[in-house]
Amino acid sequence: MRMRIAVAGASGYAGGEVLRLLIGHPTVHIGALTAASNAGSTVGDHHSHLFPLADRKIQETTVEALADHDAVVLALPHGTSAGVAAQLPPHTIVVDCGADFRLRDASAWARFYDTPYAGSWPYGLPELLRDDGSRQRQHLLGATRIAAPGCYPTVVSLALAPGLQAGLIQPHDVVVVAASGTSGAGRSLRAPLMASTVMGSMSSYSVAGVHRHIPEIEQNLSAAAGESVQVSFTPLLAPMSRGILATCTARLRGAVTPEQVRSTWVETYADEPYVRVLPAGRWPTTGDVLGSNVVAMQVAVDVDAERVIVVAAVDNLTKGTGGAVVQCLNLALGLPETAGLPMTGVAP
Structure with missing residues (x-):
């Protein structure tokens, strides 16, 4: 049917x-x-x-x-x-x-x-961790009303939630700088989004705590941590049509080894088809996820700065928008969650 x-x-x-x-x-x-x-x-x-x-x-x-x-x-x-x-x-x-x-x-x-x-x-990010060990997926099964997540909150939340849920990183020193393609601003014709303005140039916007996705990011990460999380978020506009590359950092909580950090992220997402923790030393690019429903990420520890660094890439229009919608529809309709959703990107 x-x-x-x-x-x-x-x-x-x-x-x-x-x-x-x-x-x-x-x-x-x-x-x-x-x-x-x-x-x-x-x-x-x-x-x-x-x-x-x-x-x-x-x-x-x-x-x-x-x-x-x-x-x-x-x-x-x-x-x-x-x-x-x-x-x-x-x-x-x-x-x-x-x-x-x-x-x-x-x-x-x-x-x-x-x-x-x-x-x-109900919030439409199935993979999102909660502090009780569950995931948001269970709240979407058979739901009749679902709020699909924003593109920046998707990539940032999935990048940092494992460390917060496991208590490995502090909740009050989280810094995110993320570059997005111009499609994230929609189709309206505006001078800052014109090709002559964007080509060969990068710029920041909605700086110093005014971007509309901040409360959504903090809501998601607080749900994973079980306590209030504060985020400093700076978005950048990159000369590309689609994609987000987010660099997310947070201070370590206590004596944690790089091996413990990496194993936490790998084990958290081992069974998630659309979240991929890359092999050690391989860093994500927006080109790798173009057209796919995948968030690709790498996690490392800056030992001297005592910070975890997670770099994550997503196609803001696929997993960041349309793919999230279809994933949620599948869960709500009782269909296989992966139906109709690509796991591979387009290259070159």
């Missing part, structure tokens, strides 16, 4: 990546495709690489268009998903790509977003 899935916001980067993956899904039928200002155009007008769907018309986003489906993916701007989701039947599985339902703390939402707090849904 094929599951019928609708995608709202089908003309954007997130919606396009969800569609790319659903096209190859063995048990999915792609239903209604909707958008706001791009209603009336075709998929091919926005995603020329999606040949099987190129002639499909994009409808206006209405509850009537979305309601008659097994699942609905909301790839809408932040602050707009809540109103649509509230009108969908309670039995319809809804996965939101935006931030509307990710945060459990209403005050954190109010600090970083300018729309009313809509509440929280």
